[in-house]
Amino acid sequence: MVKKPKAIKTPPSEEELATRLKNVREKMIQENLDFLVCFDPVNIYYLTNFAFYVHERPFLLIIEQQGPIKFLIPLLEKSHVIDRAIGDLDIVNYYEFPSPQGENWYEIYEKLIGDNANVGVEPGMTMEIYQKTTGNKIITDILDEVRIIKSDYEIGRIFHASKIVSKGHKKLLKICMPGMAEFGIFQEATSTMTSKIIQDIPNANFKATETTAAVWPPDISHEPHLVPDIFAKMQKGGPHVSIVQAQVDGYGVEVERTFFLGYIPEKAKKPFEVMFNARKMAYDMLKPGVVMSEIDKKVRKYIIEKGYGDYIIHRTGHGFGITGHEAPYIAEGYDKKLEANMVVSIEPGIYISGIGGFRHSDTVLITDNGYIKLTKAPETLEDVIINVD
Amino acid sequence: MVKKPKAIKTPPSEEELATRLKNVREKMIQENLDFLVCFDPVNIYYLTNFAFYVHERPFLLIIEQQGPIKFLIPLLEKSHVIDRAIGDLDIVNYYEFPSPQGENWYEIYEKLIGDNANVGVEPGMTMEIYQKTTGNKIITDILDEVRIIKSDYEIGRIFHASKIVSKGHKKLLKICMPGMAEFGIFQEATSTMTSKIIQDIPNANFKATETTAAVWPPDISHEPHLVPDIFAKMQKGGPHVSIVQAQVDGYGVEVERTFFLGYIPEKAKKPFEVMFNARKMAYDMLKPGVVMSEIDKKVRKYIIEKGYGDYIIHRTGHGFGITGHEAPYIAEGYDKKLEANMVVSIEPGIYISGIGGFRHSDTVLITDNGYIKLTKAPETLEDVIINVD
Numbered sequence: 001m002v003k004k005p006k007a008i009k010t011p012p013s014e015e016e017l018a019t020r021l022k023n024v025r026e027k028m029i030q031e032n033l034d035f036l037v038c039f040d041p042v043n044i045y046y047l048t049n050f051a052f053y054v055h056e057r058p059f060l061l062i063i064e065q066q067g068p069i070k071f072l073i074p075l076l077e078k079s080h081v082i083d084r085a086i087g088d089l090d091i092v093n094y095y096e097f098p099s100p101q102g103e104n105w106y107e108i109y110e111k112l113i114g115d116n117a118n119v120g121v122e123p124g125m126t127m128e129i130y131q132k133t134t135g136n137k138i139i140t141d142i143l144d145e146v147r148i149i150k151s152d153y154e155i156g157r158i159f160h161a162s163k164i165v166s167k168g169h170k171k172l173l174k175i176c177m178p179g180m181a182e183f184g185i186f187q188e189a190t191s192t193m194t195s196k197i198i199q200d201i202p203n204a205n206f207k208a209t210e211t212t213a214a215v216w217p218p219d220i221s222h223e224p225h226l227v228p229d230i231f232a233k234m235q236k237g238g239p240h241v242s243i244v245q246a247q248v249d250g251y252g253v254e255v256e257r258t259f260f261l262g263y264i265p266e267k268a269k270k271p272f273e274v275m276f277n278a279r280k281m282a283y284d285m286l287k288p289g290v291v292m293s294e295i296d297k298k299v300r301k302y303i304i305e306k307g308y309g310d311y312i313i314h315r316t317g318h319g320f321g322i323t324g325h326e327a328p329y330i331a332e333g334y335d336k337k338l339e340a341n342m343v344v345s346i347e348p349g350i351y352i353s354g355i356g357g358f359r360h361s362d363t364v365l366i367t368d369n370g371y372i373k374l375t376k377a378p379e380t381l382e383d384v385i386i387n388v389d
Numbered sequence: 390m391v392k393k394p395k396a397i398k399t400p401p402s403e404e405e406l407a408t409r410l411k412n413v414r415e416k417m418i419q420e421n422l423d424f425l426v427c428f429d430p431v432n433i434y435y436l437t438n439f440a441f442y443v444h445e446r447p448f449l450l451i452i453e454q455q456g457p458i459k460f461l462i463p464l465l466e467k468s469h470v471i472d473r474a475i476g477d478l479d480i481v482n483y484y485e486f487p488s489p490q491g492e493n494w495y496e497i498y499e500k501l502i503g504d505n506a507n508v509g510v511e512p513g514m515t516m517e518i519y520q521k522t523t524g525n526k527i528i529t530d531i532l533d534e535v536r537i538i539k540s541d542y543e544i545g546r547i548f549h550a551s552k553i554v555s556k557g558h559k560k561l562l563k564i565c566m567p568g569m570a571e572f573g574i575f576q577e578a579t580s581t582m583t584s585k586i587i588q589d590i591p592n593a594n595f596k597a598t599e600t601t602a603a604v605w606p607p608d609i610s611h612e613p614h615l616v617p618d619i620f621a622k623m624q625k626g627g628p629h630v631s632i633v634q635a636q637v638d639g640y641g642v643e644v645e646r647t648f649f650l651g652y653i654p655e656k657a658k659k660p661f662e663v664m665f666n667a668r669k670m671a672y673d674m675l676k677p678g679v680v681m682s683e684i685d686k687k688v689r690k691y692i693i694e695k696g697y698g699d700y701i702i703h704r705t706g707h708g709f710g711i712t713g714h715e716a717p718y719i720a721e722g723y724d725k726k727l728e729a730n731m732v733v734s735i736e737p738g739i740y741i742s743g744i745g746g747f748r749h750s751d752t753v754l755i756t757d758n759g760y761i762k763l764t765k766a767p768e769t770l771e772d773v774i775i776n777v778d
Contacts, residue, residue, distance in 0.1 A: 098722035128512035333487035
């Protein structure tokens, strides 16, 4: 048994953020960039610990090889930035959106970057910002690449978040009885998680915190992205499919299960077994050096051989970090190799109209030799048939 | 007294969405566009009634002058789109993100648009999508321009949403006693709103619904974008500044007040009066034909004359619609004219360290002759000194 990491509940240190910036600057040298501009709120959070909702007033990070990061923000948000941001930042504010001539964000922005510089921009930058960016613009994935490998601090935060969703899932299974409505499950399971978050992190940033819990009852569990009706009722039998997700003070994770209330219908037995074996097959391949598309390919091949090829509608897994959905992807078409300190979901699924959905998902850390499941919930058929008497 | 609109709680009709599309197509002709591509989830919601969270799997609307809108979506979301989308849509799905070669979203996307066509794209489109868009690309604000004038249906929805936040604000004022913690206020006021939403719209789309309620107690009310600590306590006196916002099944509104618990401190009297008069000055100018920057300029001039110029940190107002923050802007630098059926906030504010913040905000409909306040909460000094005995 591999030792689990230690859960961390504290904000990042100046050193943690300085290391992230150092990693970004190393890649800027490799790509010959004088500047890197971040617009994506997720990347800004990663580099500053400052979370915000995007609206019409832009926030921009302007990174050079030396000196503090320049952080262009609306005046209105200055106290908020000072309250939450960490690291070596030079705050530059503009007045409002829009502003009188000479005071608009873009009029200040263009003075921060020279005309002849090489300027890296994110693929997620909008055209509006891109057009106002001066210099020789080069689209680059630097932030995605840096974020993909987690520091010990991030792993500690992700493990803490995983404990929160495991607790939420435990509550969900406890209250999920035939006749119980979707909305009640959502309320009780999310309250359990929110209370625990506040208890663990009294100063948690609620702009970077949210919790979700839902169950797809058997009649819709074959449609994993349909949003269940809030009055939908749980039923005897199954398969029910749960989703418990959270972003806990900045770190996103999930745990999901296929389960049955009282008994398993005969027609659900084989698909459950195939899903269970496909999942084991994926786990057995999880270690540094393995090409991610190969995992998806092998899992898919097995499911097709068992006769369920038409019922695969998504990839085997995706990454986690400061979001609950990001690179890397365990998918055909994604040919990068697994590395230690990546965090991914493993969730091969089968979705059959008239029978239901079959998918377990966990948040999983890749280690030097293999992996550690960070989330915890019942897995085997025996354990996912819930006694409802 | 002008008659208020009728509150509407039902989803949009096919006709409503057809009219929106017709308005978009008229502008496409004016701009000589063969295609218009929408990536922004807000614009997609406006034209299809389908709401979703953006993650790595893109959703794209491809509009031509004739025929159904093409809606490029990930396979996984197909049942969800069919469940919620309204209107004449041709759903085209791609397999996954990423996918094996030939099945990726961009490989399907490029077949939907010719090489020589004039293709309008939104300013908010990301570089990633822009780069994969073929044809002669032209950045255009068509959707913003169409959305800025509300239909009778939209006004009915916005009025319904306004009633929800007014109810939430009434609850907030009722429970806001000295010693009460921020978190309790949030929970009770948002529960009140959520319960009412579910009662009014049992099938409300919770991907397009959220509620927020908070009070800035006097020691931080001069910092309107600082997020209050969840354990912050309400205090005797004031100014307290409340925010109650909601997106109610797709329509965003707000109501905000400056208020006092038990008494008004002497030093708060003059700034309250100046804010109150500035607000009245803005309302007195509200009617079609007035240039929006002129309103902001006049309000600002008055506040400066009264000696509070250093304490203005934001514009007089912003628009509402399917979001709670959008064009038009009542701001210096925004020189468009008000038109009937625009919906805006009126919220001139003064924020003084050591004294506090002063701002009332309402959701306001521009009519043929003037305006109607759609939200309701106490306004005068007499009415905002809350009895706490």
